[in-house]
Amino acid sequence: MWEKRPVLLLLLATAAILVGTIVTMVLPFFWVNTEADAIAEVTPYTALENEGRDIYVREGCNNCHSQLIRPLAPDVKRYGPYSRSGEFAYDRPFLWGSRRGGPDLARIGNKYSDEWHYRHMVDPRSMVPETNMPEYSWLNDAKVDAAFAVRKMDVLGFPYTQGDITALEGKTEMDAMVAYLQKLGTDLPRTGKAADKAKGLRKAEENPLGGDPAAIAEGKDVYAGNCAGCHGADRGGNIGPELAPGDFEDDELFDTIADGLPDDGMPGFSRLGRDRIWKLVAFLQAE
Numbered sequence: 420m421w422e423k424r425p426v427l428l429l430l431l432a433t434a435a436i437l438v439g440t441i442v443t444m445v446l447p448f449f450w451v452n453t454e455a456d457a458i459a460e461v462t463p464y465t466a467l468e469n470e471g472r473d474i475y476v477r478e479g480c481n482n483c484h485s486q487l488i489r490p491l492a493p494d495v496k497r498y499g500p501y502s503r504s505g506e507f508a509y510d511r512p513f514l515w516g517s518r519r520g521g522p523d524l525a526r527i528g529n530k531y532s533d534e535w536h537y538r539h540m541v542d543p544r545s546m547v548p549e550t551n552m553p554e555y556s557w558l559n560d561a562k563v564d565a566a567f568a569v570r571k572m573d574v575l576g577f578p579y580t581q582g583d584i585t586a587l588e589g590k591t592e593m594d595a596m597v598a599y600l601q602k603l604g605t606d607l608p609r610t611g612k613a614a615d616k617a618k619g620l621r622k623a624e625e626n627p628l629g630g631d632p633a634a635i636a637e638g639k640d641v642y643a644g645n646c647a648g649c650h651g652a653d654r655g656g657n658i659g660p661e662l663a664p665g666d667f668e669d670d671e672l673f674d675t676i677a678d679g680l681p682d683d684g685m686p687g688f689s690r691l692g693r694d695r696i697w698k699l700v701a702f703l704q705a706e
């Protein structure tokens with residue numbers, strides 16, 4: 420019946436759309452990045468990190484990587500506490516992204532050592548054999564432009580000292596990229612929730628699959644896909660130490676693998692699940 424009264428229909432439709440617009444687009448201005456929303460620990464990017472961020476934008480990393488952990492169980496389980504708006508106070512423009520061809524990077528900082536990042540950027544397959552991430556080795560050849568960096572810091576209003584700028588001399592785009600990645604998500608203290616998953620997962624002190632040749636063979640494959648990049652194809656060590664049989668008890672190995680060593684550049688692998696971790700342990704304990 421309203422469609423026969425165009426003026427009334429137009430007014431009602433406009434009102435309906437306006438309400439939606441105000442609630443979703445105008446009201447957030449009053450609470451996003453305000454005092455109530457701000458997080459004191461979140462700091463602006465340093466000059467070097469800010470350069471890395473710009474290279475991230477230039478290379479379109481955000482086409483494959485999101486930087487937003489949604490408040491959904493699978494996201495939180497995999498990437499850590501969900502993102503809060505105050506964490507993005509210094510992100511202009513934000514790089515939340517809408518596609519995940521690769522993992523979310525909102526909390527990538529401190530997950531790996533710098534060394535891992537340098538190698539992964541130059542040759543992603545040397546660290547993760549099955550990845551389709553392109554290589555970015557040329558970032559090693561380009562130097563950052565200190566004068567331009569100063570102008571950007573000024574425009575953004577980020578604090579810096581003359582020393583920070585002098586320190587940019589000779590830095591490559593790769594240095595900047597790694598510095599940026601290592602900052603992401605590290606302003607907030609780690610909650611410790613990500614670690615300590617091993618206890619619930621392990622359920623036994625001795626490896627139920629220890630010495631089983633089929634388990635050892637499968638463990639070898641799991642090792643090649645997840646550990647070889649850091650511990651060497653022959654377990655002889657690389658970024659991480661050599662892993663010789665008999666150095667650890669079964670349960671110690673299980674816990675180190677599941678929880679990782681978060682402060683020492685060894686990520687946790689609880690996502691592999693109990694069965695595959697015990698197979699890995701069987702492989703690591705075999706001569």
Ligand code: HEC
Binds near residue numbers: 482483552
């Ligand atoms: C074609 C899609 C694609 C592009 C473009 C891409 N990546 Fe990736 N990236 C991936 C995939 C897939 C993975 C997961 C496997 C791996 O670690 O390589 C990944 C993993 C990563 C990781 C490790 C994440 C983790 O938690 O293990 C980092 C860091 C990373 N990428 C940074 C970058 C940066 C920086 C750029 C831009 C210079 C970039 N990526 C561009 C696909 C991509």
Ligand code: HEC
Binds near residue numbers: 646686
């Ligand atoms: C990103 C690199 C990286 C990956 C991937 C990685 N590790 Fe590690 N791992 C390290 C580093 C670095 C250390 C040494 C930490 C330290 O300084 O105590 C380490 C330590 C260890 C230790 C303790 C060794 C010791 O002597 O204290 C074990 C066991 C281990 N890793 C097993 C594994 C297994 C199994 C995998 C595959 C599921 C794996 N790691 C994947 C980097 C890695």
